[in-house]
Amino acid sequence: MNNSFKGSEHLLKRARAVIPGGVSSGNRANWTPFPLYYAKGDGARVWDVDGNEYIDYVLGRGPLILGHGDPEVIDAICQQLKVGQFFAGQIQAEVELAELICSLVSNVEMVRFCNSGSEAIHASVRLARSATGREKIIRFTGHYHGWYDGISWGFLGANTSPSGLSFPAPSSLGQPSSDASNIVTAEWNDPEAVEGAFDKFRGEIAAVITEPIMFNSFWSNVRPIKGFLKFLREQCDANGALLIFDEVQTGFRTSLGGAAEYFGVAADLSTFSKALSGSVCLAAFAGRRDIMNRLVVTNTVHTGTYNAYPPAIVGTLKHLTLLAARSGAKLRLIHQHAALLERGLRDLARQTHLPLVIRASPGAVTTAFRVAPTQVLNHRSAAEGLDFNLQAAWHLALQNRGVRITPEGLWYVSAAHSAKDIVFTLDAAGDALQNLSSRQCK
Numbered sequence: 001m002n003n004s005f006k007g008s009e010h011l012l013k014r015a016r017a018v019i020p021g022g023v024s025s026g027n028r029a030n031w032t033p034f035p036l037y038y039a040k041g042d043g044a045r046v047w048d049v050d051g052n053e054y055i056d057y058v059l060g061r062g063p064l065i066l067g068h069g070d071p072e073v074i075d076a077i078c079q080q081l082k083v084g085q086f087f088a089g090q091i092q093a094e095v096e097l098a099e100l101i102c103s104l105v106s107n108v109e110m111v112r113f114c115n116s117g118s119e120a121i122h123a124s125v126r127l128a129r130s131a132t133g134r135e136k137i138i139r140f141t142g143h144y145h146g147w148y149d150g151i152s153w154g155f156l157g158a159n160t161s162p163s164g165l166s167f168p169a170p171s172s173l174g175q176p177s178s179d180a181s182n183i184v185t186a187e188w189n190d191p192e193a194v195e196g197a198f199d200k201f202r203g204e205i206a207a208v209i210t211e212p213i214m215f216n217s218f219w220s221n222v223r224p225i226k227g228f229l230k231f232l233r234e235q236c237d238a239n240g241a242l243l244i245f246d247e248v249q250t251g252f253r254t255s256l257g258g259a260a261e262y263f264g265v266a267a268d269l270s271t272f273s274k275a276l277s278g279s280v281c282l283a284a285f286a287g288r289r290d291i292m293n294r295l296v297v298t299n300t301v302h303t304g305t306y307n308a309y310p311p312a313i314v315g316t317l318k319h320l321t322l323l324a325a326r327s328g329a330k331l332r333l334i335h336q337h338a339a340l341l342e343r344g345l346r347d348l349a350r351q352t353h354l355p356l357v358i359r360a361s362p363g364a365v366t367t368a369f370r371v372a373p374t375q376v377l378n379h380r381s382a383a384e385g386l387d388f389n390l391q392a393a394w395h396l397a398l399q400n401r402g403v404r405i406t407p408e409g410l411w412y413v414s415a416a417h418s419a420k421d422i423v424f425t426l427d428a429a430g431d432a433l434q435n436l437s438s439r440q441c442k
């Protein structure tokens, strides 16, 4: 059952001579047994350069919510490429796309386009500082808001200085330590920690930024405890700070109106990418008119050569139109199939002695192996008792059986995944578990 990865191995060797690690995004290096190279994607399937076929639950790490190669989206992009690639000016579809987003997401009145989630977060944090005249941002440990210097603090928790002071840890070498003074970290789902941060830095907090569902910790898909997002809203209002929802994962996947609609809490600013744009490279930051208009009426700068790149705008417009058509019929189907997958995986978990645990939010399922009695509420508890070796073995065992998930155990479901695909997947997953289990018993 072991696939051959000879072609990938060969390309990786060549690549490592000219591309650090052979990959262009650091997290692609974590693949088991090593980073693979891919040749083709179609619907719910991808093929690697060795001809191995997979049902794809990675979907580009979330974006391809309609699956690979939706013909209408491809056609729209090709048409735009034929008539005009780039004007450093506006096109009609840009207006239509902004109108569509405003009509779908109730807390959004205006939108600006950029190229990545990281950029969208960079812009919204700048806007929040511009609007409040303050500099500090409260963010949560274990939440990922892109890789830019100013915000990549505290993802991994805190460091302690020799004098015993606790400060947010940088995600990377090379980040200027001066940025840390503007970041205040708190554990998620901990109202007291948030109150404490507002008390300690009274009148200094520009914004609270949060993933409405914690997708990016050791173990993703951790939901807010009841009332927590509403509590953040109230705390921000009481303290004159803004609330930013990073909806890069949840936007247009959790619901068409994003997690804001799903949980019934409005943010001042929101960021979108992934399921917004699908197969093209586009992101957006969006929100209240008075805040967004600061890009016009104040010297709050947002620029970018490739912003609102026409083929990306047109591709996104078609993509979002298809996803939203018939009151979100495709998204409803995605949610149904993800629920089918979740139920099947839970059944398998009940049947195995391995500590397989499942979490889910609409359209996305997470698997991990964990032995810990504590409830998972935040980054700290998400890290407890996880068996990373078993996780890596599970990833490889699934891959060898034609099922592709992220190394962290995230399964994104698309409109191209059929009920039959889910049945195939669950058979493969059952077989993979049996194999892992018998290896453990030896």
Ligand SMILES: Cc1ncc(COP(=O)(O)O)c(C=O)c1O
Binding pocket: 115, 116, 117, 118, 119, 121, 144, 145, 146, 147, 211, 215, 216, 246, 247, 248, 249, 273
């Ligand atoms: C919640 C969240 N915010 C921001 C980002 C960064 O987006 P990008 O990788 O497009 O820069 C990600 C990426 O996965 C994300 O999950």
